[in-house]
Amino acid sequence: MNLGASADLPIEFAEVGILVGGVTILDRISIHISQGAPTILIGPNGSGKTTFLRVAMGLLSPSRGRVTWGGRETSPLTRRAIVFQRPVTLRRSVSGNLGYALATAGVRRSERGRRIAELLSLVGLKGLESRPARRLSGGEQQRLALARALARDPAVLFLDEPTASLDPAATKAIEGIVRAISERGVKVVMATHDLGEARRLAGDIVLLHRGVVIESGPADAFFAGPATDEAKRFISGDLLI
């Protein structure tokens, strides 16, 4: 498991814009993501959180502006991983899914058994090694997707609403794993529209609305004294439309 600073950090957005079919999804976003406690993206549905994560991961190129990872405009995906909102498990067993991720990360075959056991233990799926991944429950599949992302030993881990549609017990389990990996030195950048979850996990907050960063900064300051009307309304539970 990765410890310490990464060559991928800081991630710097400079005037980043994403246009799809003439529609602006992200608009002139400038932000700095550095090593430390989780950075949590909050905002209503359609605010651009998923697109932000894809750009930060390097899966989507900006239409304008630029993104840098550790000061470089191009950076291989080797130390970054993402868990999508609806992760797709491969048509393999639980250990087959992890073995595949380890193989793509270049882990030697002789090492994989030990790593699979570690990862399953970390996400609480021990004993389910031979179960077809698609037969797992929603919460278990989400945990497997997390383990699969961690199999790549990422320095930065992007999570797109990993607890959406999960019950409180499964949410608690996922949040516990997020805390554990963050404490091990993995930079977590996570999207959620659950304010409670943001309060529980965030070191930094980024509030997005209609593709624009409304406010960003340390979570304590954000929740204690939001600077913008939109942030105040969002925190107080008003609907941002």
Next chain:
Amino acid sequence: MPENVSAVHLVLTGDPALFSIVRLSLIVSLGAALFAALIGLPLGALIALTRFYGREAVIVVLNALMGLPPVVVGLVVFLALSRSGPLGSFGLLFTPQAMVIAQTVLVTPIIAALSRQTIEDLWVEYRDELAAMDVGPLRRIRTLLWDARFSLVTALLAGFGRAVAEVGSIIIVGGNIEGFTRTMTTAIALETSKGNLQLALGLGIVLISIVVLISALVWGARRAGERFAG
């Protein structure tokens, strides 16, 4: 009916004439299915995973070719292999090899079209995850072929089923020569026209058994896919 009883008797007693015909049929159709798989699977994967000008037209034509009339395939292969044809110098006409070629032409579009659809559906599912894992093109193809293996086996069995049950192309390019190019379907056509219904029915029983076996294997492949791959 006496013919039925005698036909069953031929099958149960392992009549040598009947089983030499069955053996040749299986060799020809399995050979054709094998060659068609070697061509059709990579072709299907290639079309599924690449974007090029005219791709949709290629898919439409490929799908249409699944319904190729066997007699037309037989005619085209006959012309290609006949002495004045482009492949005439190989002297393959009226040999089992010619029958394998004809059935390969017939079955390749079936395997290519079905595997294209299977792989493309899986690719749509896997695309984001494989991109996030930075999987290169070759490993991507290997992954998709492996994870779609149970569905692809169904495509192969469908191809084999088509080959073993067809008569039109192999009777033209094989010539239905006794002991050399006579298969179950060509023999049934001939023996029925001669009034030798015992042998024709015996071969029919074996042919239907093979078709039922293929159906059972397809079902088994699907079940295995659900059980082991989810």
